[in-house]
């Protein structure tokens with residue numbers, strides 16, 4: 001039986017062209033700044049994001065943590081969405097290692113934060129309060145179902161944060177999905193924020209890595225934090241080479257993943273008992289609810305036995321992510337197995 005793996009876009013394997021580029025990569029010691037391939041990747045990333053400099057890190061989690069460490073001091077407070085990846089899935093690193101208080105503002109379903117709620121959460125100057133110094137945004141928004149923050153929204157919320165003396169970091173793990181969905185250059189979406197990171201290891205199909213981007217001074221401090229966290233990677237050009245191919249060749253094809261996500265969402269909408277609004281699917285993440293007769297975790301387990309892999313995301317919530325390694329035929333196959341299971345459930 002063919003497995004249709006829709007758990008995450010992180011399962012994508014490097015392309016042949018990436019493997020070839022990895023084999024041929026010029027190498028040096030990156031901690032000395034001497035790996036020519038890492039240097040090329042960082043330059044390309046900074047250019048694409050419209051920032052002065054970039055830093056190659058092993059993961060999105062490390063990029064986000066370095067951003068917090070660089071923007072804040074222990075005892076500060078940072079604001080993030082209640083559904084933020086940084087809040088849910090990064091092991092509380094900002095608090096544990098950065099010594100900051102994480103304060104959440106409710107995420108609306110579309111991944112945005114209400115400007116009034118953000119303004120209210122910013123602490124006034126008072127001896128009793130931690131100082132609020134950083135706002136973190138996420139685009140696309142993972143737990144909100146791959147939703148996209150527009151340039152207008154980003155500019156407005158960043159403007160509000162800046163007026164109140166806050167810096168803004170954007171967790172743009174999937175910012176290229178947002179740029180493709182909105183059909184705008186990615187640099188536009190990144191332009192209002194002070195720092196942005198993105199992953200090459202997700203839909204862009206490179207095996208490892210993330211890039212943190214910002215101005216020169218910020219990135220110099222960030223580089224030192226990366227070293228302290230053990231993220232100085234020596235001949236990292238071996239993996240950076242795949243990242244260059246990812247940025248040059250894999251961005252435009254993300255539209256295909258958005259189309260397969262739509263195909264999946266429309267198909268799921270036809271399955272009796274499954275709850276989904278296909279209109280709300282904006283990129284490559286599809287969130288739906290299992291039929292009322294079966295909890296999400298059990299639904300996922302039963303489907304796994306039928307060769308369809310998904311992730312449970314709450315009581316009945318289930319997540320599917322489309323990517324380069326699943327095509328339209330795989331989606332149709334997954335849908336027919338889902339329909340069969342729902343029929344069996346009665």
Ligand SMILES: Cc1ncc(COP(=O)(O)O)c(C=O)c1O
Pocket residue numbers: 058059060061062085086138140141142171173174199201209210
């Ligand atoms: C929105 C978001 N930010 C950050 C990360 C962390 O990336 P990594 O798994 O490379 O640490 C992820 C991973 O799925 C993510 O979805």
